[in-house]
Amino acid sequence: MNAMKPYSRLLLGALLVVLSLSLIWVVGYAQALKSYQQQSRDAVLAQTEAAKINIEQILSSGVPLHEIAGLEKMLTPIAQSDASVVDLRVISGQQALYRYTTEPMEGSLVTLPLNNKFTQAGVLEILLSSDETEKVIEAHFQPMLLLVVLLAGLFVWLVLRSARPNRYLTAFGLVFAVMSLSVILMVGVLYQSGLQHKADSMASIVTQRLAPVLRLGISPHQVSGMDTMLDSFRQSNPEVSRITVTHNEAIIARSQSPSDMLSAEEMAQFSVADHRGNLVTIAFEPKAVLAQLAHILKNFAILFAGCALICVAFVRLLSHAGTQSHGEQVLAKVKPLLLVTVLMEALMAPVLPQYLSEVAVQNGGTAHGSSYFFTLYFVGFAAMLLPAARMVEVFDIRRVLNAGIACSAIGCLMLAFDAQLWSVLVARLISGIGQAMIFIAAQGYLLRFSDQSNKTQAAGIIVFSFNAGLIAGAAIGALLAESLGVQGIFLLSASVGGLMFLFALSLPAISMKTGSQKAGNLESGHQHSGLQSSANSATPSHGSLAENLRVMVQDSLALIRVPSFVRAMLLVGIPTKMMLTGVVSFAVPILLSKQGVAKESIGQVLMAYAFAVLFVSGKVSPLIDRMGSAKWALCLGNGVAAVSLVVLASAFSLENTTVLVATATAAMLIMGVSHGLINAPVVTHVVSVASESHANAVASTYRFLERIGHVAGAIVVGALLAQFGQLSAFWSLAAFFALAGLLMWCADRTPTQEATA
Template identity: 25%
Template sequence: MDMKRRIMKKLIRSIPILSILAIVLLIQVLVGMGEAVRTYSEYYFDRIYADGESLKNSIESILNAGTPLKYADVDTLANLLDKEPAGITKIEIWDGNDIVYPKSEEETYKKVIYEKFLEVTEIGGLKRDKNKTDSKPLEILYRVQKSLLNYKVDIPLKNKIDQEQSGTISIIISKKVISQKIAYYFRIVYTFFIVAIMMYVIFLLKTEHKWKHRWKMWVTSSFCIAFMMMMGLIIFTLINIYLDGITGKTYGVTNSLTHRLKSACELGLDLEKFTNDIDNMFSKCISSNSEIRRILLEKNGKIVSSIDKETKGSTLDSQTQLLKTDYINTYGDIICSEHSSYKINIYVYKNAIYKKLIRNIKNFLVLLIALFFVAALFINLIISLRQKVEEEDNNLIENISDYSDYKINLIKPIYFIAAFGEGCITSFFPNYVNERAAGINGAASLIITLYSIIFTLSLYPAAKVVSRKGEKSILCLGIAIYSFSMLILVIDIHWQLIFVSRLLAAIGQAVIFAGVQSYILRNTGEGQKTKSSAIIVFGFNGGMIAGTSLGALGLNYLGKSGVFLGIVVVSLPLIIYSILLLPKKENDTNNLKKEKSMQKRHWIETLKIVILDIGFLKSVFLVGISTKMILSGFVTFALPLAILSGYKKDDIGQIIMIYYAGVLLSSIYSSKLSDKLGKTRNILFFGMLGSGAGLALIGANSNLSQIEFPYFLIAGVALLGVAHGFINAPINTHIINTNAALKIGQMSIASIYKMLERIGHMAGPIVFSQIIYLNKKTPLAFVYVGVVVIVFGLLFKIGLKSEEVYK
């Protein structure tokens, strides 16, 4: 019985860790499947288009002859299309709103279809022709629509006379075709998920008693191993799915070309007399399929058609020797008669496939990194709670409320999830606002500006309320306000309420920030101020990274309202969390009297103290505001809009993520170094030097958008992030140890600093937009900005010894 009780006790104690592991691994699987469906669908729709292209060309040849679509014999042509390999369930041919195939027994019915299809242009709908210039419209090769059960690929039919759309081929595919393919490949992932949980249970039961004081290390290490194993397995699975999709698309192109040439043979045409037309057909096919680099038509081992004139007349064997190492080959047979047959050979460039694989895997890794931030946060929280229980049971700590590290770990999820909520809407909210407020120019920028102003104005009053009421109640209030602001957006509302929602969100975020900042300052010792300030840096940057990545993923599956509701669902439990777990405010009589006496100061007297403190002013204007101007004006505005305008959207997001990663990693080191040395001036100075050097490095190349792999840009963004990590946390410690802080209180000076810091947030886009305009968008301008930042750092470094207490 004792053995069973011990096992049950271990199992119960392990439930939180097992729950987090199961949730994280499950989200990994869901994220992997979501990425697989998204990417594989694009390849699959390309294959459907390739299969339908032969039918499209046959029908358009009839239209070009002047025959109206409704009088054409499309039944015979449509029946020639092989539906089975691609999983096509139905083909419809439309003449405007009238269906011409399949013929209905009743009168021709209108396009108020039996099934509601919603147009989704994001799913492979637009194909870009590399030979087209920006001034010419992009050719829409096909559009993809979806319903609850099916996808529908619409291929427009045009005639050469007026190039107007004369009809549509609608190819309907069941969603099961794609979902079954994904499920087939993911079956090994499902098995590993179950096995991993079972093995982890056995691991905890068998080894937990040996861990003792190394419990945190063992749990973290084993969790990371399980996470990495699942990640590796999913990546391996995705590679196989992507290869399947790419090869399937290539086979579709091969079948399409084979069918078109076979139709010409059946008409008795000699293909060798039409090699110029065939060459043009091959050229168009290659221009719309970037993976295909060469198409050869051979007869009896001799090449008769190719876009490369040098290869015509040569033997296929000689070309195969040259191509076999760098290309993957597919082929289709064309039998014209007993004595005449041809073969199409399509060569897909391996490097093109590898580049697509790397890009898709890179996008997936970004999502996993975001998920890892969330997992690490809650694993750390569970470990702290577990240690608290064990230490209370064993009477290892007489007064657990004095245990600083434990109390600080409790506040981390609150600020992380607050930033996570804002990150979730970052990718789509400006466009959402502009869509809802279509009649107002600049509605999105107006809301963003108002948000910053309200947030700034709410900080100081919120700090005053916190000092009187305590953090627990103010945090609950802030969470409730923010949750309500998101709940408003869930409902399909008038655009005016979006303004109300964002104003409430600004107040809620300001209240949460004031509560978190007060809690951190009150529960940390003098030697851990910077380390604790780094919690805010981690919470903001980690929450934004995780929110931006997972929010964009959720948008594809839940829609905008679903994302807003998800934020509410995640945020509201924090109220219960705060009530149950956050410790009560301790009444230190001496500190309480001191704070109250400071609060009685008139605001004019407070303003006078702040203005006369040269050390405070230098810290704010030379370091704090300038750093925030670079963040809002350069990282979030100039970098994506001006410098990275020639890059793909996912590349832009990942380059910006390098900045945030640099901030997070260096904040860990800089916070520990600040507390160890007891000085922040030198750390802030080196942060300013690095910030200037990073900007100069980014601007060192005048053709950034033309570089395939921008080494200077990547290095500059990384250096800028690392440098800001040496500023964001130490500046808070530096501010609360100035002479002004000794007179008006740490909470008050911290709130004043945050208010002034917001000037940089608001001014950044304005300043950098002018810099870009005056310098005609040349990156060299950022070299000059970097020099100015370095000068600011030198001015900050050079000063009187009496400027601040904390050097």
């Protein structure tokens, strides 16, 4: 991009802005649609629940369901008050006693049992369609597409009128913030509209119930039980704090209401009047309204943060295109590319464990048996690391990278189009192979375009990209899973892979001679006895791939004879990866799903882990580069991991879902701090204790061996959970990490001591 002309860079920036703001629009539309549909559904179910109570009161008096008169008058107003209700049915056995329409309709079916004193007498079925709510959301969001165009024009104008190097990033930040704020404000408007719609529907039902008084002119003093009826109606919807009915400003009926809420209800109350002078006032409980609104805005804030991580990573390329050296710019390109290729997998994180569990159960297995299917991805990943490490020395790194992206995208496509057992297993294996090739190719770029002054920060690019991709993918995937479905998420992941395949073509083609020359220069400065027997392996051979793999295995055997390398691998590296795959990616989503936690909340729990890793790693990596030692960070990371497992054990002993999610989120934050202290520093540590002159071979071999934890993580944790239960399993893992951290601190020597031994 250094050679890119200014107008070409500006055009690319404008295109990126349009794509970024469109992403915000899509995310905002999906979240607003989900929230509005939930409000509409709650209103209908509240009305239906009130009708159910009335029917069951009649049933309890001894009247059979088929002899109840007035079902039509009781249920028809529900369908008329909300367009999302396309059909209502009362069924006793095989006989339909009432049906709102005889036309075939499509939608989601909700079934409520109708019970008498002794048994179930029938069911009340409600068929809900989302078509009408979609029309409402589309009417509000379609004008915002014009805002995308206007903000893209503002971006171009801001860039053209400024000569500052960071003008691209500044202009992008401004338009991104304006678009995000606009979408959030739209959500507030739609939320208020949803409350008004809910109040209108409830007021219509109340009017129908009190028709003799409100329409026929009967004196309210001659009708008893109106207050009780309103209070029963209010109790069926916890959000409503008070219902008041007046006629010509005279109160004729009123539900009970807590006295301390009277002064605050006015901030969330809606009045519905008719031409006869009747007024129905629905007051919503302010705490419930604010809690729901805060929940929606929190979801938006997290989603926009995920979008920002993706978009800003690409905009930085434009912002610094004219000031960076060639090596810095390559590192800057690798960062967003690796981020988005990780996002390919992260998009599936909120739905994949449950999906694999379903596949396992459908084929005669158990939910815990899905750990073997889940592990197959990491088997492919681990098995490909050594071959991929040699491939980047033999072939053009860019070709290896693009082959990996293609494999990963093909794996996603297979999941989308075929749900057979063999196809799912092959798809996960291919995806693991592809991600390993991407990882090793990215690592090859990082090692070849970094030096001693920024090696840990270059390793930190991998940590940043992995966790930023997990944050964005988990947030967007959890949201879009509701509208796209599981198969749609798989297709989206494959599409992202196609885009990254094209972006990877902008990276330089690195031949083996470039790596050979650098390796030779480094080799002249340092030797380590542990790798002297295979020193020539640093220089790529022109022989066959099998010969190069044989040399890689020799390097691995040499490294295993280095005690500090083995201690770091067994006490830190492998256990940390086991926690990532076994606890964070496998156990936590499945256990939360069993507790009835929503997909978006599961995604946010996983995001808490990624946020913590991202923040801590960014602070620790430069510190270790200055201090020259990573041992303290590894030992501290193990201790923090033990604490997180203890908190996680306590989380799953709780019954309250809200407290469970909050405690699990805290546990994942602590786990993220632990892995932030370990992920990048451990690479620096093993390279320093093994061989600086063969950094690529050492790092690749370590990355391969630590994947034993990736492969075994889900199986080991799944077996512990099945054998000992949640509490004992997490406590046992906590004890292991505490002991491992202590052993690492006491037994491991400094790199200088071991090198001279």
